[in-house]
Amino acid sequence: MVRNIVVLGGSSHPTLTDTICEILGIQQGSALFSKFSVGETRVEIGESVRGKDVYIIQSGGGKVNDHFIELLIAISACKTASAKKVTAVLPLFPYSRQSDIPYNKTEAPLVKASNLSNKLVADSNGYTFDSIPPTPHPDRGESHGLTNSNAHLLHKVASRSQLDEVEHSPTHQARFNHYRDSSTHSSTKSDYFAGSRKRGDSFTSMTNGITSHDFAAKVDPQDSFKPRPGYRQWVAQAGTLVADLLTCAGADHIITMDLHDPQYQGFFDIPVDNLYGRPLLKKYIQHNIPDYKNGVVVSPDAGGAKRATAIADSLGIEFALIHKERRPTKITDRQNATMMLVGDVSGRVAILIDDLADTSNTITRAAKLLKKEGASKVYALVTHGVLSGDAIDRINASALDKVIVTNTVDQRDHSRRCPKLEVLEVGHVFAEAIRRVHYGESISVLFQYD
Numbered sequence: 326m327v328r329n330i331v332v333l334g335g336s337s338h339p340t341l342t343d344t345i346c347e348i349l350g351i352q353q354g355s356a357l358f359s360k361f362s363v364g365e366t367r368v369e370i371g372e373s374v375r376g377k378d379v380y381i382i383q384s385g386g387g388k389v390n391d392h393f394i395e396l397l398i399a400i401s402a403c404k405t406a407s408a409k410k411v412t413a414v415l416p417l418f419p420y421s422r423q424s425d426i427p428y429n430k431t432e433a434p435l436v437k438a439s440n441l442s443n444k445l446v447a448d449s450n451g452y453t454f455d456s457i458p459p460t461p462h463p464d465r466g467e468s469h470g471l472t473n474s475n476a477h478l479l480h481k482v483a484s485r486s487q488l489d490e491v492e493h494s495p496t497h498q499a500r501f502n503h504y505r506d507s508s509t510h511s512s513t514k515s516d517y518f519a520g521s522r523k524r525g526d527s528f529t530s531m532t533n534g535i536t537s538h539d540f541a542a543k544v545d546p547q548d549s550f551k552p553r554p555g556y557r558q559w560v561a562q563a564g565t566l567v568a569d570l571l572t573c574a575g576a577d578h579i580i581t582m583d584l585h586d587p588q589y590q591g592f593f594d595i596p597v598d599n600l601y602g603r604p605l606l607k608k609y610i611q612h613n614i615p616d617y618k619n620g621v622v623v624s625p626d627a628g629g630a631k632r633a634t635a636i637a638d639s640l641g642i643e644f645a646l647i648h649k650e651r652r653p654t655k656i657t658d659r660q661n662a663t664m665m666l667v668g669d670v671s672g673r674v675a676i677l678i679d680d681l682a683d684t685s686n687t688i689t690r691a692a693k694l695l696k697k698e699g700a701s702k703v704y705a706l707v708t709h710g711v712l713s714g715d716a717i718d719r720i721n722a723s724a725l726d727k728v729i730v731t732n733t734v735d736q737r738d739h740s741r742r743c744p745k746l747e748v749l750e751v752g753h754v755f756a757e758a759i760r761r762v763h764y765g766e767s768i769s770v771l772f773q774y775d
């Protein structure tokens with residue numbers, strides 16, 4: 326039993342708090358989270374936290390803004406009630422995709438939300454959500470700008486040097502130069518759009534200021550937001566604000582898992598422990614995917630390549646990458662994005678790895694492409710199963726055979742609605758991190774997964 330510690334659970338994920346307390350052998354701290362009729366959050370701490378080491382568990386996902394405010398008020402309440410130290414435990418860190426200028430996912434969603442229910446109808450292959458335009462296929466002469474010299478890579482296993490070859494080939498560079506300004510040469514998703522945002526008004530009017538793909542899933546911002554002609558919209562970078570709010574509220578320490586951008590830790594001036602979900606994902610692959618040694622780990626986009634290659638390397642299996650090409654040909658052509666596979670999955674199990682599935686557009690579209698390219702089965706392994714809006718319907722109707730998520734976000738409702746979903750428990754990882762932080766022990770052992 327861990328002593329002199331108080332663990333409180335916000336309303337985002339009560340079962341995870343229960344699991345953590347059970348593993349630590351303690352009773353959950355007493356706190357009441359409620360609402361005034363107007364919607365304001367009310368927090369009451371029901372026991373003394375004076376001189377105690379307090380851990381407040383609150384995840385992103387669900388009613389993310391309400392949960393975040395609840396957390397801030399709870400932190401502040403504990404500090405003013407003389408807690409010695411307050412640690413915010415955020416299994417999924419809210420707003421962590423907004424640590425930089427939010428990227429604009431011009432290729433998603435594939436349909437307008439207003440038409441979504443009509444579109445959830447399987448095509449002749451039994452899957453929904455066609456790429457528009459179709460995924461390029463060399464046999465059909467749809468090389469989409471690939472030269473003969475690098476088109477052959479589409480049918481080969483992508484080695485690291487081959488990926489570099491594509492990335493650095495003059496043709497590729499030429500194609501992407503217009504997405505970059507002279508000072509922006511990183512290939513991350515954010516940077517593509519950080520660069521393109523600076524291109525000027527044509528891009529501004531093309532995107533019409535869409536700043537969040539979550540938002541895009543609900544309403545079509547084109548209908549509601551038009552930046553004034555000649556003005557480049559100002560895109561909020563909420564990451565810094567969120568980090569500041571936590572520290573201002575009184576947080577002394579943050580524990581989280583698989584931050585979308587690990588560099589986000591640098592936005593804090595308090596310690597941040599960013600735990601890894603990879604050991605769990607790796608173990609799942611080893612124990613549950615038959616013949617995984619002949620499988621291929623696939624990153625659904627360039628931004629996740631590092632994450633996916635780390636798992637592929639540690640399993641000693643091959644790696645492939647889905648390259649999303651955003652090359653609108655006219656101002657209104659927001660959905661003109663194509664996906665192409667760099668690597669070979671033909672006759673093999675494809676194992677998609679990503680940090681997060683929100684609308685699930687990314688993994689369902691990737692699965693469709695992988696099946697078209699001959700994958701025998703497609704698994705998606707994702708740390709954070711946010712699965713908001715129509716995500717579950719989308720997964721159920723997709724080419725995905727299985728979706729594996731951890732329970733950094735509450736999965737009880739998702740599991741009921743999605744027969745393809747399997748959930749991996751993270752309670753023991755957070756319990757061990759809390760125990761080690763409380764006793765001042767190193768937590769680096771939790772980062773090892775080889």
Ligand SMILES: O=P(O)(O)OC[C@H]1O[C@@H](O)[C@H](O)[C@@H]1O
Pocket residue numbers: 422433538585625626628629679680681682683684685686687688
């Ligand atoms: O396509 P959905 O599921 O909405 O969003 C998930 C994607 O958005 C990115 O931030 C994640 O890394 C992932 O690739």
